Amino acid sequence: MIVMKFGGTSIKSTDDIHRIINIIRQHRDEMPVVVISAFSQVTNRLEKIAALSAMKQTDSAHNTARELFEQHEQFADALLSPQRKKNFLDEANVYKEQLQQLIDGLSLVGEVTARTIDQFSSYGERLGSLLFTLIMQESDLPAELIGVEKYLYTSGEYSRAVPLFDEVQNSIQKTFQPVLSNRCIPVTPGFIGITKRGIWTTMGRESSDYTASLIGTYLAVKEEQLWKEVEGIRTADPVIFNSTMPVEKLSYREALELANLGAKVLHSRTILPVIETGIPIRVLSSRVQPSGQTFITADTEDTGVKSITCKKDIDLIRISVPYHANGDIQLAHLNQFIRTLPVGIHLTLQVGSETVVLIDSKNATDDLIDSLKRYGSVEHITGTALVGIVGEDIGRIPDYGIKFVEALKGIQKGVLLSGASPRSICAVVPDSDSQNLVEKLHREYFVSHHATG
Numbered sequence: 001m002i003v004m005k006f007g008g009t010s011i012k013s014t015d016d017i018h019r020i021i022n023i024i025r026q027h028r029d030e031m032p033v034v035v036i037s038a039f040s041q042v043t044n045r046l047e048k049i050a051a052l053s054a055m056k057q058t059d060s061a062h063n064t065a066r067e068l069f070e071q072h073e074q075f076a077d078a079l080l081s082p083q084r085k086k087n088f089l090d091e092a093n094v095y096k097e098q099l100q101q102l103i104d105g106l107s108l109v110g111e112v113t114a115r116t117i118d119q120f121s122s123y124g125e126r127l128g129s130l131l132f133t134l135i136m137q138e139s140d141l142p143a144e145l146i147g148v149e150k151y152l153y154t155s156g157e158y159s160r161a162v163p164l165f166d167e168v169q170n171s172i173q174k175t176f177q178p179v180l181s182n183r184c185i186p187v188t189p190g191f192i193g194i195t196k197r198g199i200w201t202t203m204g205r206e207s208s209d210y211t212a213s214l215i216g217t218y219l220a221v222k223e224e225q226l227w228k229e230v231e232g233i234r235t236a237d238p239v240i241f242n243s244t245m246p247v248e249k250l251s252y253r254e255a256l257e258l259a260n261l262g263a264k265v266l267h268s269r270t271i272l273p274v275i276e277t278g279i280p281i282r283v284l285s286s287r288v289q290p291s292g293q294t295f296i297t298a299d300t301e302d303t304g305v306k307s308i309t310c311k312k313d314i315d316l317i318r319i320s321v322p323y324h325a326n327g328d329i330q331l332a333h334l335n336q337f338i339r340t341l342p343v344g345i346h347l348t349l350q351v352g353s354e355t356v357v358l359i360d361s362k363n364a365t366d367d368l369i370d371s372l373k374r375y376g377s378v379e380h381i382t383g384t385a386l387v388g389i390v391g392e393d394i395g396r397i398p399d400y401g402i403k404f405v406e407a408l409k410g411i412q413k414g415v416l417l418s419g420a421s422p423r424s425i426c427a428v429v430p431d432s433d434s435q436n437l438v439e440k441l442h443r444e445y446f447v448s449h450h451a452t453g
Helices: 014-026 042-054 058-079 082-109 114-138 165-181 208-218 252-260 327-339 366-372 398-408 431-452
Strands: 002-006 032-036 143-145 185-189 192-194 200-202 223-228 249-251 281-285 294-297 307-320 345-351 354-360 377-390 415-421 424-430
Touching: 002 014, 002 208, 014 058, 014 114, 032 114, 032 208, 042 058, 042 082, 042 114, 058 082, 058 114, 082 114, 114 143, 114 185, 114 192, 114 200, 165 185, 165 208, 185 208, 208 223, 249 252, 252 294, 252 377, 307 366, 307 424, 307 431, 327 345, 327 354, 327 366, 366 377, 377 431, 398 415, 398 424, 398 431, 424 431
Parallel strands: 002 032, 002 223, 032 185, 143 185, 223 281, 249 294
Antiparallel strands: 192 200, 281 294, 307 354, 307 377, 345 354, 377 424, 415 424
16 A cells, blocks of 8 residues: 655646556556645635735636636546536535635635635645546546545644644544545545634645655555655755756655755655654656656665755844843743744754744744744844755764855855754855855765765
């Protein structure tokens, strides 16, 4: 048994769908479970619809929603028989009416919340998984759709919901095993969950990987396969730097470090469920056949830099707690406050009375900055990027840090953040310097190494 997750960026055209269907067919004998993301750009468009609704641009919101449903209907026209197309449209029209009601309701309220965004976003995964299941059936693959409302119960922390693990484990086994026993292929959406009260949630952008990892862990599969647009994990983000090389193998810890530092190819929570079970994860390309791939296991490869990360649109917030008798108490309160923030933190580093927090720029609101000022003086640096190198033990070996510092020379206002992890060295630099730093680091750790090796 295996889990196969296909990302939304891999589903842009009918050719993409045919390619994915053929990949699934090739693995039919391995009893696959298929996790499908919303089709390309659909989640972004749903968030745009919510924003337009909140701005009371109701006509634009309805027009964008209609275009989104028409896109899915075009796929149905091209790939489904008349009867299966009717089955799709019957269900899709229910979703369409619900979304129209959401648009009208939000236009009256005029305020977007994380809960509202989750309700809008849920339709991308639900539409995509419904349509893809019918396309698989049309292609003579015995697919059966399993909605997350049957098994993926979460907390009510909207946009970053946490699974109710014990209930999810029991529900996954009870829901998926009968389908697999009948030699059918379960198809389920990623990214979304549902509260016990029946309210849609999401587990964070790109969290379909996490959905696949949960299912794979609780079904004790042989392997989890994450099929993406890129050819496995690379030595740097190919969007930023095009002369990358494949990373053939990573340890769980290295992959987790990459995800935490902003590597887009993996969701940060993907690795957590498999650490105890030892289930391997394989990252492959659905576009390039045969493709390069990355194999992620518990085993640690040789020490060395495996990949360079670059996360843009980061703000650095430095909080300096004043020295006084209650300084330790104030630091403890600050740390507790940071842990309870309802937004993701990329990195927190404390040295003496100073605490550095790295956070997505969109979350560094005036209200957040004002809240931090109660603990001490606050310096807020915007327009920055987090650039790092990841590899087993590199944080403990001085040579890697020395080379990183050399690469930072000439970059004004670069802030080195080392010592936070034995598997990474990173720095916050002006966004305008981030690509140049990635290129310099890549030449130093990969091109020079291969040339001399």
